[in-house]
Amino acid sequence: MDLLNHLALGFETALTLNNLMYCFIGALFGTAVGVLPGLGPVSTIAMLLPLTYALSPVSALIMLAGIYYGAQYGGSITAILVNLPGESSSVVTCLDGYQMAKQGRAGAALAIAALGSFFAGTVATILIAAFATPLSEFATSFRSAEYVSLMVLGLVGAVVLAHGSLLKAFAMIVLGLLLGMVGTDVNSGVQRFAFDVPELSDGFNFVVVAMGLFAFAEIIRNLEQAEAGEASLQKVSSLWPTRTDMRRAAPAVVRGTLLGSILGVLPGGGALMSSFASYSLEKKLSRTPQEFGRGAIEGVAGPESANNAGAQTSFIPMLTLGIPPNPVMALMIGAMTIHNIQPGPQVMNTDPALFWGLIASMWVGNAILLVLNLPLIGIWIRMLRVPYRLLYPCILVCCAIGVYGIQNNLFDVMLTLPFALLGYIFHRLECEPAPLLLGFILGPMLEENLRRALSLSRGDPTVFITRPISATLLAMAALLLIAVLVPAIKRGREVVFVEED
Amino acid sequence: MKTLLPARNRDTLAGIVFVLFGLAFVIGAGAYDMGTAARMGPGFFPRMLGGVLVLLGIAVFAVGARAPVTAGLLRGFPLRPLLAICAAIAVFALLLEKGGLALASWALVMVSTAGQRKPHWIEAFVAAIALTVVAVLVFAYGLKLPLNVWPRF
Numbered sequence: 001m002d003l004l005n006h007l008a009l010g011f012e013t014a015l016t017l018n019n020l021m022y023c024f025i026g027a028l029f030g031t032a033v034g035v036l037p038g039l040g041p042v043s044t045i046a047m048l049l050p051l052t053y054a055l056s057p058v059s060a061l062i063m064l065a066g067i068y069y070g071a072q073y074g075g076s077i078t079a080i081l082v083n084l085p086g087e088s089s090s091v092v093t094c095l096d097g098y099q100m101a102k103q104g105r106a107g108a109a110l111a112i113a114a115l116g117s118f119f120a121g122t123v124a125t126i127l128i129a130a131f132a133t134p135l136s137e138f139a140t141s142f143r144s145a146e147y148v149s150l151m152v153l154g155l156v157g158a159v160v161l162a163h164g165s166l167l168k169a170f171a172m173i174v175l176g177l178l179l180g181m182v183g184t185d186v187n188s189g190v191q192r193f194a195f196d197v198p199e200l201s202d203g204f205n206f207v208v209v210a211m212g213l214f215a216f217a218e219i220i221r222n223l224e225q226a227e228a229g230e231a232s233l234q235k236v237s238s239l240w241p242t243r244t245d246m247r248r249a250a251p252a253v254v255r256g257t258l259l260g261s262i263l264g265v266l267p268g269g270g271a272l273m274s275s276f277a278s279y280s281l282e283k284k285l286s287r288t289p290q291e292f293g294r295g296a297i298e299g300v301a302g303p304e305s306a307n308n309a310g311a312q313t314s315f316i317p318m319l320t321l322g323i324p325p326n327p328v329m330a331l332m333i334g335a336m337t338i339h340n341i342q343p344g345p346q347v348m349n350t351d352p353a354l355f356w357g358l359i360a361s362m363w364v365g366n367a368i369l370l371v372l373n374l375p376l377i378g379i380w381i382r383m384l385r386v387p388y389r390l391l392y393p394c395i396l397v398c399c400a401i402g403v404y405g406i407q408n409n410l411f412d413v414m415l416t417l418p419f420a421l422l423g424y425i426f427h428r429l430e431c432e433p434a435p436l437l438l439g440f441i442l443g444p445m446l447e448e449n450l451r452r453a454l455s456l457s458r459g460d461p462t463v464f465i466t467r468p469i470s471a472t473l474l475a476m477a478a479l480l481l482i483a484v485l486v487p488a489i490k491r492g493r494e495v496v497f498v499e500e501d
Numbered sequence: 502m503k504t505l506l507p508a509r510n511r512d513t514l515a516g517i518v519f520v521l522f523g524l525a526f527v528i529g530a531g532a533y534d535m536g537t538a539a540r541m542g543p544g545f546f547p548r549m550l551g552g553v554l555v556l557l558g559i560a561v562f563a564v565g566a567r568a569p570v571t572a573g574l575l576r577g578f579p580l581r582p583l584l585a586i587c588a589a590i591a592v593f594a595l596l597l598e599k600g601g602l603a604l605a606s607w608a609l610v611m612v613s614t615a616g617q618r619k620p621h622w623i624e625a626f627v628a629a630i631a632l633t634v635v636a637v638l639v640f641a642y643g644l645k646l647p648l649n650v651w652p653r654f
Contacts, residue, residue: 050644050646051644053644053646054644165512165561165564167560167564168512168515170557171519171554171557174550174553175522178522178526178547178551181546181547181550187543188543190533190534190543192529192530193526193529193547219586220583220586223582223585223616224579224582389617389621390624392613393610393613393614393628393632396589396609396613397606397609397632397633398636400590400593400594400606401602401646404597404648408647410597410598413594413597414594416590417590417591420587420590424583425518426515428511429511429512429515429518430515447546450546451541451545451546454539455539457539458539459537459538459539459540
């Protein structure tokens with residue numbers, strides 16, 4: 001059995017004392033930072049990235065994955081206890097989790113979230129391991145035309161899932177694609193938009209853009225609102241869910257896991273979509289739908305599992321195609337390139353230990369989170385009590401050192417300033433930065449493949465619709481777009497996002 | 502309908518920002534070879550995308566201009582946190598190589614404190630020292646990142 005051999009290799013890599021430790025540290029720090037209100041996974045990973053510079057590529061990726069899961073779980077803690085979602089995918093957890101906490105059942109909500117996530121993580125790990133090889137083989141049949149169509153699908157997905165105005169989200173993506181053009185053009189060697197600045201010849205570094213737009217802009221934003229009020233924390237009493245809780249939660253966990261695993265693979269932020277989808281599914285299936293929004297445990301169990309499963313399966317397109325389905329994966333690709341790994345279908349063959357080690361570490365990371373989080377819940381609550389005026393300097397110092405550390409380059413540090421300004425302005429203008437980031441990372445890939453596809457077809461644009469896989473992908477993109485423009489669904493989407501605000 | 506240009510409307514402003522960016526890229530890409538669809542030059546893709554961005558910007562602007570004058574208004578634009586954080590990062594960048602990590606991160610925290618509405622200076626002073634010690638221990642000694650810790654003049 002290939003699968004077993006691969007998993008054995010993976011666990012051999014992930015379970016070395018070193019990697020186990022990095023996974024543990026990653027999960028620990030990820031939770032600690034992710035629990036802070038207002039810090040989503042993108043900022044958390046960007047902030048903790050410098051911790052991984054000195055590590056070997058395998059350990060670095062394992063640690064980053066640990067940070068990612070930790071950040072997700074940290075976000076759930078904040079959602080349940082303070083009603084503040086750190087990221088959009090834990091918005092749904094707020095709805096019923098916070099209500100449970102208000103009724104004194106915070107412990108049960110936290111435990112169910114952790115257990116559900118663990119179950120989802122286990123299933124998703126097995127799914128990834130099982131589908132990675134066939135998908136990579138499938139991916140090798142992809143030519144430029146298919147890559148272009150896939151990226152178009154991903155970008156359309158990102159637009160559909162962005163908050164608020166579709167037009168603005170589209171504009172943000174296009175701006176991201178354009179910012180990705182800065183630097184040396186691969187085909188002709190011409191320096192584009194570099195203003196003869198030698199540091200710009202490689203374009204903007206991804207970490208610089210992410211830190212400026214997300215981490216720094218977030219700090220500026222939070223400082224404006226800071227002191228507005230210390231978050232009101234709910235108390236945690238007994239951690240253990242009752243037997244009834246378990247009985248009600250279990251089927252929701254299973255359904256959430258399946259839903260999340262499928263939706264997570266789709267480009268454009270599957271985790272968010274899957275937690276919303278799971279919530280409405282549970283509400284529909286429930287015999288007592290009136291309990292939803294008033295502390296229904298299914299409303300925590302389903303979306304949390306879906307969220308975690310989706311977070312994990314979103315690694316599939318990143319690992320097999322080298323195409324990030326969401327900003328977190330884009331950041332992971334950025335981290336891989338820092339360690340000189342070119343993501344894509346070849347990684348599995350050129351670096352099997354890294355590939356399978358990362359997959360095995362996903363399960364290990366989830367297991368660590370389970371053992372770590374329930375006993376340490378008291379510490380996380382104390383993290384929530386630290387006032388923001390003491391927190392943001394820590395974030396600033398980590399980020400500043402991190403940006404410098406990418407290439408030991410002061411220019412990069414200064415370059416975060418315009419991006420911080422841009423991120424802040426866009427926040428004020430209610431334009432979400434996530435699509436921009438995705439466009440930025442996909443820009444060069446999209447251009448290169450578009451050029452190659454069109455040069456192979458001698459300039460004939462029908463190449464995108466005459467190749468079956470490419471045509472299918474474009475049709476999916478078109479369907480998605482039609483779906484949001486159709487009034488009924490448009491209304492549904494608005495409702496979903498209103499609930500969020 | 503005669504209304505004043507809703508200058509403080511988020512959508513019209515966002516539209517203007519997008520149009521400006523789009524124009525900048527279209528004009529900038531003019532310096533590069535356009536090529537043909539079969540053999541795209543370096544100017545092709547940016548010019549195309551820049552054009553799309555201009556159109557999108559106009560559409561966003563139109564949405565904002567059509568909205569009621571009272572909708573989507575920007576409330577104030579507090580500059581203090583923005584300036585303080587940007588200044589703090591700039592100071593860090595200026596101090597890091599010559600002044601060393603210790604001085605740079607201490608200064609980073611102190612300058613950023615100015616961004617708070619009511620700065621707690623004494624607390625910030627102590628916190629800055631503590632944070633600097635941790636940063637030096639973790640990043641310079643622990644992770645062995647190639648950083649100067651102490652000033653070099």
